[in-house]
Amino acid sequence: MDADQIRAHLDPIRHEFADPRSLVMPALKFAQTEKGHLTREDMAAVAEATGYSPSFVESVASFYDRLYTRPVGNRVVSVCITLSCMLRGSDEVWEALCEHEGVDHHHGGTSADGRITIQEAQCLGYCDRGACIQVDAEETQGPFTPEEAVKLVEELREAPTPAELWR
Amino acid sequence: MAEYAPVDLTVENQVEFELDGRKVTAPAGTMLADACYAHGVEIPIFCYEPRLGPPIGACRMCLVEVEGMRGLQTACSTPVAPDMVVRTTTDAVKEAQDGVLEVLLANHPLDCPVCDKGGECPLQDRTFKFGPGQSRFVEPKRHHPKPLELSDRIALDRERCIACFRCVRFSQEVAQDGELTMQARGALSEITTFSGDAYAGRFSGNVIDLCPVGALTSIPYRFVSRPWDVQNTPSICGLCPVGCNTELTVREGRTKRVTGRPDPNSAVEEGWLCDTGRWAYDASWSDDRITGAIVREATGDRVAGLEDAVDAAAALLRGRTVGILAGTGATVEEAGIAADLAAGALPGAIVARMGIPGGALAGLRALPGAQLGDIDDADVVVVVGGDPAAQQPIVELRLRKARRFGATVTGCGPRPHLIESLGAFTRTVPGALADGVAAVAQAIAGATLPVVLWDEADLAAEPAAAAALADAIAANDAARQIELGADVNGSGLRALGLPTADLVLDAVREGRVDALLLVHAEPLDAPGRTAWAAALQDFAGPVVAIATHPTATTERADLVLPALTMWEQDGTLVSMNGRVQRLRPGARGPEGAAAGWELLVALAHRLGAPPPYRTAAAAFRAVTAGHAAFAGITSDTAGILGVPLAAPAQVDGASAPAPAQGEGLPLVATREVYGGTHARRSASLASTAAEAAARIAPATAEAQWVRDGDRIVLRSPAGDSGLLTVRVEEGWPEGAVFAPLGAPGAPTEGALPPDMAPVLVQVVRVEAG
C-alpha cells in the first residue's frame, strides 16, 4: 500500500484524533487490510503518510497483537490463556486447536494451507464467558469446549474473510 | 557525575526542604534526585538523564518517601517544594529499591565477567549499593543470539537491556534521527531500528555512553580492556574547530577508546560527541601512519632515527632564510615555537599560518561572543552561511536542543543543509549572502536574547555580507555571536598574531626564502594547492615537513619528521569561538615519533639557540606572552574545561577577496567532517567514507552537458580540481556546483585560491559515467 492511499483513508477521520500520533493506529490497521499483514514497505508508507519515523511506526505495530509484522493465515484465531479462561479449560482449547491445525503447541502458528493462524491472547475481557476466542480482532465469542472450538475453526476455514467479502 | 543535573545552591529563589532530617535548599524547580545529589545523597537512577529532556519515570529505581504524598515518589520527576519532608533511607524505600532491582535483574543475564561494561556499570554499582543480596528468581531467563550489530560500530546485547529508554530518547529527541525504538512488549521488548537496518546516525555512539548497562557497547572497543586496566585522561577533540571535551581511555600506551566526558562541559559539547570524534582514534595506528623520519635522497627514501633526523633537519635549514608555515591543526605551542624560531634559531625566517585570511571579519569578531552553551538561553538563533551539521557537527545537537526548548531557529546561506529543517531559512545565491543577511536582520533586531552563528569561510568570502551582519548584531545590545570556524586551530593561530600564508607563498615565488619548514601544514593538499604546486615546482631549497600521515605535501618534502597525533600529545587548541582548551597526552605514540613542539625545541637546540622551555605548559606561557588574546591564560587556568580568550583572535591587514574570479558557475565548497579525511584514516569509520562528489541540480547539469556519474574537473583561474563524480540531485540550488573539501587527493582544493576567495568554475567532462 502506498502513502497516498493511506492519506486518503486518514483525511476524513483526521479530526477525530486530538494527538496526531494516534493516527498511526488507524493507518496501520488500514494498511494491513491489503495483504493481511504489514510489510516493510507498508510501514514506510504509514510513516510517510503520518510524518513519524519508520522505526516509530514499526514499534507501534510490534506492540499490538492484532497488527502483524509477519504473514498470517486468512483468519486469525486468538485463544485467551489468562487465568479465568484457563480455569475454564482454555488450555485444552488451545491444545485442540494447535493439534487440529498442526502448529507448534508453544507458540501457535499458521496452518499448512495458510487459512488459519492460532495465537495466544491475554485477557479479552470476556472472563464470564471463558474459555473465549477472538477471531480477526473482531468480536469475542465463548464459552468454547475443545470440540466447539475445532468446529468454529473448520467453519472459518471455508467462510470468506471479511476482506474477501468487501471486494 | 554527569547523570545528575548540576544544581546551583547559591542562586536566588532557593526552596527549603527537609532531607533525611536535615534542612537543605535547592532552586525552585530542581528535581529531587538532583537536589539530593547536590547535598551528598545518592538516589539510584537508571532512566533519568537530564540531558535527554523531561524525565519519563520509566524504571522506578529512584523511589523516595515524601511526607504527605501517597505511596513512594520518583525522585527524578518530583520537583522540590517548600517544606517538603523527604526520606531516602526508610524501610519502605529500601524495600522498593530491592524490589525494583530484583525485577530488573530477573531477565538480566548477569554475565558481568564477559561484559564490556563490567566495572563501570551503573547497574552493577547500584545493585551492590542498593540492591538485594539475593535473587529469588529461579526460572529460565530470556536468551538472544548475541550480540546483534546495530551498526558497524555498535553492538547490542538485547538480554542485558533494562528498558530504560535512554537510547531511544537520545535518538528520537536529541539527535532526532528517528532511528532507535523499543519494539514489542514486556519481557520481549527490544531495542531496534526499522526492520533491523543498520543504525545510521552521525551521533550514534552517544547511546553507548548513555546506556546504564552493557546492552550497547562499542564494537572497536569490544573485549579490549577492563576499567581497572586503563587510565582515563580528559582531553579534547581536535578533528574540527568545535573542540568537544573528551575522555581518552588509554591502555598500554594506546588510545583504546574516546568517550564523552563523565562531567560534560556544558559550555561546549554537553557530553555528546559526533561519531567522527568518537571513533577516529584508530587513525593514530593506521597502516600509513608515519612512524619514522623519512629522508629523501637521490638513491631513494631512507628511514632515519629521530636524533639523526633532527640533525639532518638542522643541517638542511642552517644558514638559510626559511619560510615557516603553521598548519590549521598545529597547536598553539607548535605554531608559537615555530614563530619563535624566527627570533633566534632561524633568523630572518618568515612565519605564517595556513587558513582563511579573514580580514573582513574583524568587525564580527570584535562583537560580544557567546559559548555554545549560551544557545540554550537564546530565544532566537540565527545561522548565517555554512553547513554546521557537516562542518561543526556538535552544533547540530545544540541547535536541535534550542528548537526543542522553543527558540526560533532561522538563517540564510547558499547551501541546503540539515539545520534548515528547524526553521525558516533563506537560500541565497552564491555571492549574494548580503541579501540573506538583510532577511535575518529583522529576526535579530526583534529578539530578546539572540545568538548569531556565522560561517567563517562564507563571510570571509563576502565582505559586504560580513559588514551588514556585524551591523545587524551590533544594533541589538543583547545579541551575541559565535563564529563557525573553518579550521581546527584557526583561532589559536590568529591569536598568536601569525600572518597569512600568502606571505610565504610570495616569498617562495620571488626567491626570498630558500628553505621551507612545514609544521602540520599541507599546502599541496589545501585550498590553493595548484598555486603552491606551481611555486614549489622550481623551488630548489630543502622542504622539511613535520607530519603524522602522508600527504602530497610530505611526498614533496626532502625530510619528514614524524609527529604525534592529537590523541598522543600535549598542547593547546583554541576553538572556533575562542575557547582555549588543552589536549592531554593519552597514548604514547610510535617509538620513532615525537610531539611537534618537542621536535621544534630539539631543532632550536641543534641550531644553537635553545629556547628557555622544556614542557608544553612552559612553552605555552612563553609563546603566548605579549599576545593580548592570551592575557592571563596559562595551562593551569585553562584547566580541564578551558577558558575563553581574553580578546578576539584577530589579525589586521589581511586582504579581503575580490568578487568571484573566473567564468562559469560559482563553486560552493563544504568541509564534511563526517565521512571526510578522518573516515579514510580510521578503520572503524571506513564504512562512512563519502565519495568525492560534485553535486549539481538537474537543470544546471543539463545546461552543462553532464550526467549523474560523469567524472569531471572544475576549472577556475586558481587551477583545476582533481576528478570529481557528478551527482545530479534534486533539492540543490540551480546555477552552482557544490563540492567537498578534504576528499582524498584534495580534488576540490585544486580549483580554489589559497585565501579561499570565491571562484567561478567551468565544468569539464573527463569521463562519461
Ligand code: SF4
Ligand atoms: S539498550 Fe541500554 S540505553 Fe537502551 S533501553 Fe536498554 S538499557 Fe536503556
Ligand code: SF4
Ligand atoms: S563535533 Fe568536532 S570537535 Fe566535536 S567530536 Fe565531532 S569532530 Fe570532534
Ligand code: FES
Ligand atoms: S481471562 Fe480470558 S477473557 Fe479474561
Ligand code: FES
Ligand atoms: S530514574 Fe526515576 S523512574 Fe527511572
